[in-house]
Amino acid sequence: MFKPFTGLLAEFKSPASVLAAAKALTKAGYTTVDAHSPFPIHGMDKALKLKDSPLGWVVVIVGTLAFFGAFAFQYWANGVAYPVNVSGKPLLSYPSYICITYGFMTIVASITAATTMFALNGLPQLYYSLFKVGRFAKFSTDGFFISVSETDSKFDKEKTAQLLTELQGEHVVYVED
Amino acid sequence: MTQVVQDIDDTINRPALVTGDATFQAVTDAVVAPLEAPTPRWWMIALTGTTSLLLLLLSLITYLLWAGTGVWGVNSPVGWGFDIINFVYWVGIAHAGTLISAILFTTRQKWRTSISRFAEAMTIFAVLCALIYPGIHVGRMWLAYYMFPVPNQMALWPNFKSPLLWDLFAVSSYFTLSLVFWYIGMMPDLATLRDRALTKTRKIVFGILAMGWRGSARHWLHYEKAYLILAAMGTPLVVSVSSVVSMDFAASQIPGWHATIFPPYFVAGAVFSGFAMVVVMMAGARKVFKLENLVTMHHLETMNKIVLGMGMVMTYIYSMEFFMAWYSADPYEMFAFINRAAGPYAAFYWVMLFGNAVLPQLFWMKRFRRSIVWMVIIGIMANVGMWCERFVIVTTIHRDFLPSSWGLFIPTWVDIGTFLGTWGLFLTLFLLFLRFLPMINITEVKSIMPQASPHEGDKHV
Amino acid sequence: MKIWRSQEEQQNKDEFKPWVEREFQPEASVLETPVSRRSFIKLLGGTVAIAGLSGCVSIRKPVQKLVPYAQQPEFQVPGKSIYYASTYVDGAEVSGVLVESTEGRPIKIEGNPLYPGTGGKTSAIQQAAIIGLYDPDRAQFPTVGGKKSTWDAFGEYIRGRVSAGAKVAVLSEPQVSGTFFEGLAQLRKNAGPVAYFQYDPVGNDAELQGSEWASGRALNAVIDYKTADVIVSLGADFLGSSDLAVSNTQAFASRRDPDSGVKLNRLYAFESRYSLTGSRADHRVRVDADDMIPTALGLVAVLAEVVPALKAKLTPEMQIAGAKFLAVPNVAKQKKYFAAIADDISKNGSKSVFVVGKDQAPELHALAFILNNAIGALFVSYYAPAFGSEAGFNGRSLPAITELVRQMNSGQITDLIIIGGNPVVTAPADLKFKQSLKQLNSVTHLTQLTNETSRASKWVLPRAHFLEKWGDAQRIDGVTSVIQPLIRPIVDAKSDTETLAVVGRLNWRDFDAVRAYFKRPAATKTDATWKKWLHDGVVSTVSPAVTPTISISPELIKRAKAIKAAKNSAITGIFIEDYSVRDGRHGNSSWMQEIPDTITKLTWDNALLVSPQFAKAKGVENEALVEVKTAQNTVTLPIWVVPGMADRTVGLLLGYGQNSGRISAGAGVDVFPLRTSTHFQSVGIQSITKTGRKYTLATTQNHGAMEGRDLVRKVSESELHEDPKAMKEMGEEELTHSVFNEYPLTGNHQWGMTIDLSRCTGCNACTVACQSENNIPIVGKKEVIRGREMHWIRIDRYFSGDENEPEILDQPVTCLQCELAPCEQVCPVVATTHTKEGLNDMTYNRCIGTRYCANACPVKVRHFNFFDYQQRDPRAEKKNRLHLFDAVKEPAKSLQMQFNPEVTVRMRGVMEKCTYCVQRINRSKFEAKNGGKKVSDVTLQTACQQACPASAIVFGDLSDSSSAVSKSRKSNRDYTILGHLNLKARTRYLGAVYNPHPSLVPAKKKEVA
DSSP states (O other): OOOOOOEEEEEESSHHHHHHHHHHHHHTTOSSOEEEOSSOOTTHHHHTTOOOOTHHHHHHHHHHHHHHHHHHHHHIIIIIISOOBOTTOOSOOGGGGHHHHHHHHHHHHHHHHHHHHHHHHTOOOOOOGGGGSGGGGGGGTTOEEEEEETTSTTOOHHHHHHHHHHTTOEEEEEEOO | OOOBOOSBOSSSSOBOSSOSBOOHHHHHHHHHHHHHSOOOHHHHHHHHHHHHHHHHHHHHHHHHHHHOGGGSSOOSSOOOOHHHHHHHHHHHHHHHHHIIIIIHHHTTOGGGHHHHHHHHHHHHHHHHHHHHHHHHSSSOGGGGGGGSOOOOTTOOOOOTTOHHHHHHHHHHHHHHHHHHHHHHHHHHHHHHHHHHOOSHHHHHHHHHHHTTOOOBHHHHHHHHHHHHHHHHHHHHHHHHHHHHHHHHHHTSOOTTTOOTTHHHHHHHHHHHHHHHHHHHHHHHHHHHTTOTTTSOHHHHHHHHHHHHHHHHHHHHHHHHHHHHHHHHTOHHHHHHHHHHHHSTTHHHHHHHHIIIIIGGGGGGSHHHHTOHHHHHHHHHHHHHHHHHHHHHHHGGGGGOSOGGGOOOOOOOHHHHHHHHHHHHHHHHHHHHHHHHSOSSOHHHHHHHSGGGSHHHHHHHO | OOOOSSHHHHTTOGGGHHHHHHOSOGGGGGGGSOOOHHHHHHHHHHHHHHHHHHHHHOSSOOOOOOOOOSSOOTTOOTTOOEEEEEEEEETTEEEEEEEEEETTEEEEEEEOTTSTTTTTOOOHHHHHHHHHHHOTTBOOSOEETTEEOOHHHHHHHHHHHHHTTOOEEEEESOOOOHHHHHHHHHHHHHHOOOEEEEOOTTSSHHHHHHHHHHHSSOOEEEEOTTTOSEEEEESOOTTSSSTTHHHHHHHHHHTSOGGGTOOOOEEEEEESSOOHHHHTOSEEEEOOGGGHHHHHHHHHHHHHHHOHHHHHHSOHHHHHHHHHHHTSHHHHTTHHHHHHHHHHHHHHGGGEEEEEOTTSOHHHHHHHHHHHHHHTOTTEEEEOOSSSOTTSSTTOHHHHHHHHHHHHHTTSOSEEEEESSOHHHHSOGGGOHHHHHHTSSEEEEEESBOOHHHHTOSEEEEBOOGGGSOEEEEOTTSOEEEEOOSSOOSSSOBOHHHHHHHHHTOOOOHHHHHHHHHHTTOSOOSHHHHHHHHHHSOOBOOOOOBOOOOOOOHHHHHHHHHOOOOOTTOEEEEEEOBTTTBTTTTTTOHHHHHSOOTTTOEESOOOEEEOHHHHHHHTOOTTEEEEEEESSOEEEEEEEEOTTSOTTEEEEEOSOSOOSSTTTTTSSOOOGGGOOSSSSSEEEEEEEEEEEEEOOOEESOSOOBOTTOSSSOEEEHHHHHHOTTTTTTSSSOOOOOOSSOOOOOOOSOOEEEEEETTTOOOOSHHHHHHHHHTTOOOOOHHHHHTTOOOOSSEEEEEEESOSSSOEEEEEEEOOOOBTTOHHHHHOTTOOEEEOTTSOEEEOTTTOOOOOHHHHHOTTOOOEEOSSOHHHHSTTOEEOSSOOSSOOSEEOOHHHHTTSOTTSOOOOTTOEEOOOSSHHHHHHHHHHHHHTTOOOOTTTOOOHHHHHOTTOOEEEEETTSTTSHHHHHTTSTTEEOTTGGGOOOBSEEEEOEEEOOOGGGSOSSOOOOO
16 A cells, blocks of 8 residues: 655646646647645546545445444343333334444444544555655645656656646656665 | 635525635635734633633642532532532533534534534533533432443343433433544544644644645545544434433422423524634634624524524423423422412523513514624523533422422532532633634535535636 | 551651550441450441442442351341331330341331331331431530540449439430330339339320310320221321321221222311321311310300210310300301211211321310210220329319429439430420529430430430340330330430339349349249240230210310400410421431422421411411411511411421431421420410511422312212222223234233322322332432432322312322333433333333433432432442542441342433332342242232232232232222323322212212312
């Protein structure tokens, strides 16, 4: 998950220009293009041809397991493992299990959503080669960047840099891990 | 780029959400400025005050642990007093945050962006205050862990039929989700703080908190998904938490408690008090931190409309409660409601009606909706009213079935001190939040600015 | 080098010395006295109790040492209680009891079923007697001038006085023991003419005087309430403040139960205050104290018309007075009652009876004697006082104490030995008893607790509790029984007779004296008989009743002439013997202080009882402090409004404001200063002025009205007869249908309880019995004010009807043991669950104290330990070890000895409630199993049921159709409270039935309040 990065970084002026550049790069056959922006840019996923996030499915599956697990556990705990007569209620009094079933599912699902997100993004990753570039700090304020990894089959240090400049990229730098 | 966005959004005829000097840089600067400025005097003074209250809370809890629950005014028949009143009250306050973040996010209400962080922080701090009470209200605090389903040598599990346990799960799920949601939402902003950090300490602390966020498109892909899912899960929680809390009462057979209307009643009340609270706090904060451009009058007015709407729901429920009591033809039920309005605690009932049902009606008029003074007055009164409502509900047991067991709950100084103490906790956390974390979601605000749209850019470039 | 264990030892500090010398804790010092079986068992029992206690409240268990028996004591099975028959004696009150002893410690008092009359039942005060034994405030050793001394020193001193020619006298509480007078006679042989005086502040003086005026003999009347059909009470509280209250209640209640097939009796009660008896009356008539005699004479005048024999027996003066008073408005307004009584008497004749309270005027007693004689009342027996007449006072207290004071003042007495009591406070104020004591050479007080009299005495000697001594006792009606000790004196105490022996240097041991005394009648002398007496607790039931005839004294005629109609502006204060502390003798009993008064529901205090109308007229309300001024004196009291009080009568409750220990100190106000020898029963109040201050009173019930709810159901017998469903259909419909499948209750037994409200008199015996059985702590006045009293069974008292003429409806409420208990489902930690046998159980160890169950309980019978009440008892002691959460105190060591080892002592933060005495159920089940028998109503009784003098509580197995509780469910009076909640309560009620005179039934059917 924690991929080191070596490649080119270019800065763009606006969301529009970075989006256009991204589109152009993917069109040119680059597959490791990534954009860095202070906020998600509408249409970027498409432009980079990114697959939909599997996060939703993970949460749904884990959440469902938590849901049924919680329900079954309550029945087991109060009805099987140590059955006691409480207010004359039947052992399987499912209406009373609803709240906890739901609550437990929410706890598990919310933690799953967060951890899955971290996992898919390879976070936490406190060191990343791009952070060495001083201008890159702008990404969290008003900088828009495109990075191309040298692992890309089409990567060529000069040509790609050239392309990035053509696409209105500024301050194109080669970053080594 | 230093264009002034006009007062009117060009797509729909709506007031702009960000006014004034609105570049991305300006937004960041505006939000981060208070964090980077030298510590203001007022902040130190306020923090001294709130930490004193916090200290009071800690010492009173110690005293309670040492001496026993008897230091509170609770008795028989009123086994719950300030503990549960304040628990429900704080849970209620918490609700606005989740509602603003979750429901308004899923329904794509863009105006939420400027206030969501603030409201979410309130949620977390309020839930923390609320969570103190279930822990300390039990007679043997050191055995409170019996409530958790942990394997033990007695092979005995908690009673999952108990609404108190539902409560435990509801509030802890609420806390978990709120915290996760808040943190995830804050990650990009923490990266901003990291990248702007001037001191080494800040760099390290925010660096760790930001987890190496680099705003990559792939990050955003998973991030947005996770955020959406959390928001989607938060949406039913807004409704469910207060509903479950209300079942603490509704699941018993006590007249005045045993009512099917309780879940919506509590939800509406929670949203009502929560929003009122956000308005009050926000009205102050935008002034102090000069955030008038981000939190506009339009924001406040919208929230006031919600306060009005919820006030109307409360009014309806108050009258419906009386109607149902009468319609039930149950003498105990009828008595319970007449006793609320005319019994020993009638004053609380009428303050409740005034604050929750009467005063918010002023918001029908635009003049009041847009007046900072009025919205603060109404917001505070709404919270006083809501506290009284919880008082009225919890103390309903002072006169239940057998007149022989009737009695009164009179709070002691420990009760009152503990309540003040939780305010100390709440405000201390809030002051720390204001000083050390971005109180407005920079990322989201930027994303709804016109120039954030790649198509918007086309026109200008 | 000297080895030291602590700095204290190193510095040789004084307080450390006893520790070094003793090595053991103080309670172990018993070992230093010659070892006896009892002391050994006692010590062992104490150790086990303390060990058991600390085990459940501590986090770290202290090191414990168990000492095995070197020789197994006979009958002693560890964990198994043994019952001994003994006799409870409190002044003139005598009652046979069975005392439960566990590992050598007496822990509970029960009634003796073989003892005649009481049916094995007890009163609240009798139940509480057990903590009198263990009271840590008891005088521990003889003192002289406040300094520790010994019995030998006292003996030497007093004998020195005797040989120096001192005139020694004895002032005693009423003595009911033949051996005591035997001892006195022996003493006189050795020490010359020792004068004997007897004083009882709440004695039977008026009755003895009245009967003497009417018959020439001082007699006590004993009435058989079991057979009397019509009872007319003139201020008589025969169910409450009476030496025979237990047997009276037992007999009376048996006539209030329509299911038992008997005809209901009819009780007319004329009274000024609201008494327990008045609350049971079919017709309660409010009469001001000063109107009582005129009203009685008016009644006589009406009766004389229908009972010819009466007319013949009345003196002309009486007839004239009767006719005169019948015209007085205050009396005339009661004519409808007179007519009804006349009607009943003419029909029932000799099956009727007139009864007068001991706190009424002697004239009234004389009148009642004549009335009973005239109608030929069959069920009154007369007994001359067996003892106490030797000084010529015929058992009367007032002349005795007056004469004593006269003799003290005139120097005829130089040394006084006071046995029991607290005459410094309780003697009539005008006698100035305390001043007279100062003229004496020495005063000796033999007492259990050091009170005001002890403090005015030179010598204070610890007096043995009745469980610590051998003795004999004779009830007023001649029933004699043995007092058998259960434990060696816990303190350095001696019995009354042994004290006399010390004075007279007699070779006397109580045990031998008692045996000798019983051998004297020569009827039976064998050991077998003696053993049977000890076993049964009863020696003789021979009735020494006398048959007196009317012989009216001139004094009575003189007094009859002097009777005047009351002024409508006069306020009379009546002195009321308190139900809890009597004249103050039980003031240091924590249980009795915290028991709510049956009528006022006040605890820990007395108050000036006034009627609502009086309060309105004077502009005073509850808790307002007022100054009550009489010709003699002034006291300041808080007001307590009691509906049903006569409007010109104020109630002064005796027995408070005395200091006989840490419990009684500060409880209430002493009203004895208002009581003089001329105003012994009641006193004219000159003024009642407001002070403007308030005094907070602790009541356990703030609200007295039933708010139209169907909780206590009461219908007349005829209504129930006409419509058998009258009771069932009075309130909300009972629901029994659940929307879910109920958990099956599969136990072999299904426990249930029925409480008969027709029988119940609200006497509190059940509450104290429960407290004794279940180790229920007291909480103190402040906590009662906060509403945190712990009594597992309480008696709800509702007033209904007109505020001025209210009825009282009593209802004992304890855990209803609902099958569908609302408390169980809300407990997050399953600390309260249901057993297969239908019990709603509490698992104290599991309880974390959310108090949710108490909130959910519809009848609020769950009680929470808001504090560690055992350690907040004013008599608690510092712990000698540190615990995390209970580091401060624990119950006094001696109080721990009373704890029932079968019941957990609850710590703070724990909810507790009635368990149907689950420990008794289990014990009974084990015993039945071991014996191959079935659990039966006889072998299994709950503590409250066992104590209830009215037999109002029935408990047993519902699955056994022959059990009493199953039968009670078939009664047409059977109902449940809050039946519409589908609780399926196992405790159900039998509605109250009353028997009004047809002419007095209100036209409209009475609603519940």
